[in-house]
Amino acid sequence: MATPAAAETSDGALAPVARVLDTIDRGAQLAHEQGRPDLVEHLEAARTRLRQGTATVAVVGEFKQGKSTLVNALLQTAVCPVDADIVTAVPTVVSHGETVGVTAYLQPVGDGPVRPVAASLSEMRELVAAHPGEGGQRYVEVHLPHRMLRAGLRLIDTPGVGGLDSAYGQLALGALQTADGALFVTDASQELTQPELDFLRSATERCSATALVVSKTDLYPEWRRIVALNTDHLRSAGIDVPVLPVSSFLRLRATTDPALNEEAGFAPLVAHLAAVVQGQAGRAAEQASAEVDFVAEHLAAATRAERAVLAEPVRSEEVIEDLGRTRQRAAGLAAASASWKVALADGVQDLIADVDHDLQQRLRAVLHEVEGVIDSGDPLDTWSDTEVWLRRQVATAVLANRDLLQSRATDLAADLAADFELTGGAFALRLRGLSDVTETASLPDAAEIALRPGRLQSVMMVTRTTTFGPMLILGVAGLFGIAMPIVGVAAAAVGAGLGKRALREETDRVRSGRRAQAKAAARKYVEEVSFVLSKESRDSLRVTQRQLRDDFQARAEVLEASLAAAHRAAQQASVLPPEQRAARSRELTTHTDRLTQLSTPAGAGRAAG
CATH class of the missing domain: 3.40.50.300 (P-loop containing nucleotide triphosphate hydrolases)
Known part of the structure; x- marks a missing residue:
């Protein structure tokens, strides 16, 4: 219902x-x-x-x-x-x-x-x-x-x-x-x-x-x-x-x-x-209305040229020459070697470099921070939380980088349109969606990070260090005939001290190994994210480049065609006999009224001009 x-x-x-x-x-x-x-x-x-x-x-x-x-x-x-x-x-x-x-x-x-x-x-x-x-x-x-x-x-x-x-x-x-x-x-x-x-x-x-x-x-x-x-x-x-x-x-x-x-x-x-x-x-309707205004403006170009010639026949030659020069400039915009195409290619290459540098800078900062987090604890206890934190920080960095790409690409499109007078209609950049590689890229689980490398070797090292000192003391004492009870107490104390120190050193060594393993896993993860997203950013910007190139090229060709039509209309009006000029002026007035009704208020003034 x-x-x-x-x-x-x-x-x-x-x-x-x-x-x-x-x-x-x-x-x-x-x-x-x-x-x-x-x-x-x-x-x-x-x-x-x-x-x-x-x-x-x-x-x-x-x-x-x-x-x-x-x-x-x-x-x-x-x-x-x-x-x-x-x-x-x-x-x-x-x-x-x-x-x-x-x-x-x-x-x-x-x-x-x-x-x-x-x-x-x-x-x-x-x-x-x-x-x-x-x-x-x-x-x-x-x-x-x-x-x-x-x-x-x-x-x-x-x-x-x-x-x-x-x-x-x-x-x-x-x-x-x-x-x-x-x-x-x-x-x-x-x-x-x-x-x-x-x-x-x-x-x-x-x-x-x-x-x-x-x-x-x-x-x-x-x-x-x-x-x-x-x-x-x-x-x-x-x-x-x-x-x-x-x-x-x-x-x-x-x-x-x-x-x-x-x-x-x-x-x-x-x-x-x-x-x-x-x-x-409403926004879509506004964008479509802008396209209608764009068309109305180009349809009005020929009408304006013809009316200018009919209104002042003595200036016909001047108007036609001005239109010819403007038409040549428009033809340059549509040419394969047009300067705006070079500017677009250069702008996209600069943008690719800037966006990639920004991504690398953000990811390096995250990697430096996660290494500090790993050093502050034992991955045996903290790796699960560290993994979640790392994925979130990398995703945050990637999102900020994507915002930069979106903003800079939009600015590039607007600047090119303004610089080369190819405005008209609306530009909707079709950048690709944000990848989920920050969540899907692999990281080892806590069990892998918590492995104790060389466990048997560690036990043997601590045992050897603990027993070697007391055995040496007992051997020397027997050689010089020193009372064994006193020597035994001293040997036990020395063995306990050496064993405690060896155990602490071995624990630190194993912990350092886990930290190194965790840092290597974090670096590998960040490198994978960087590799995937760098390519996605480049691909997305190249798609944007092709989109802008095709859109601007189409508008340049429309501009050239409009000026060519205006040039022809002015030439035709200049050779009309006086008795036909009034009738043609009335037709053009009617046509201008139709264009004015077609345009939105912003575009109506241009069409009526």
Whole structure:
């Protein structure tokens, strides 16, 4: 049963999209009339992006807080397994499809791509429980014919394994960088912990449309007090997010008893998701509108040139010459040797070097710190905790490095567009997702680190040292006829002292061996992470380079074609007889009015100019 909020998710979100799609249709018609198939193709690409746009909402939180059950309750469909013995270890992406479908994306072999394999809902239990580090799934995608999903909602049920301050927690934060919204799920059994508050603060910095969902209100009678405490904690921490208490169990029961819908508390949650979808749809519509403005500007170029010639026939030759020079400069932008292509290649190479240096610097700092941690204790007792700490610190460093890559790549695109006047439309960099190598790279377990090398040798060394001194003293005493009782006491004391010292030295030696083994394991782990992520960063930036090159090249070619059309229009207008100029001026006025109606307010001024 669809709630009013669900209906809003569908209809309200699609309204701005429908308006822009209508504008794209009219723009394509004008481009077709002016003989500009390149601009028609540009608008068709914008139409495709707009129609395929989705609002991605990540469901995050500690494990066993009800994230998977929440997704099932939202869609009122058993999508994610929720058995007591199941812990989600693989991200599950749920999006719209005309029919139910499941695809498992397997870990790549070597440097190959991620491998998609068709599956079914009945296999979800095995799919989501498989750990990605064991050669299993990278993620699982589910398609459902659901109204909320059809409106553009896309849900990601993220793993909570290892805690929010683990490497997985850092990976979840990394995923929020490109998410449109986030639902942080905690149950009503207790108030928010400090790690949860810290995670929420970081989450809101990366994704402003974050909400706190307090789940399992049907299980805990004191849930209202917990919600009030959580609200106070958020206020004290300066975290401004909506707090949404829900009962997934009652929501699922509402399929047979609609009266339970209100008690389940899902209406505010669905309304929040509707706002996220509408916000994303609005941004997508703005980007598509910018593409329409881009097309309108280029369609207006020929009109402006022709009107300038008709308005002042005596300046026809001057206008035509200016257009010719501008056309030549535009041809230079589209040429294979264009300076912006060299600047793009140089900029990407510099960025690759800077990002790699930043990664190495951060990982070296972590390695130096972990060596200090290892030296401060005995890996026999501390290795398990050290491993968790190391993975978290490396993941934190990797996330910061990824933020630098994202920021610098965006700046590079904006600078190139501004420097070479190739602006227009919107640039959406398609950087690859953050790797989970920080969690899947191998580290030895505590049992391997705790091995005592040379145990028999150590025992023999201590025994020899302990007995050698007393035996020597007794031998000398017998040689000189010294009283044996007195000598025996002295020999025993010397043996005990030597044995204690030898045992301490041997213990230190074995501990130092474990520390060296632990440091070697840490270095090997950091080197593996560095090797994998350095290549991923280079690959991602090269993809970005090709994307920007192709996008700017297309815009340069459009600019050249527009100026060529303007040059031809000015030449044709210059030879019109006087009796035809007035009629042509009226036609151009009508055409300008159509372009003005096509453009948004920002673009209308340029088109009318």
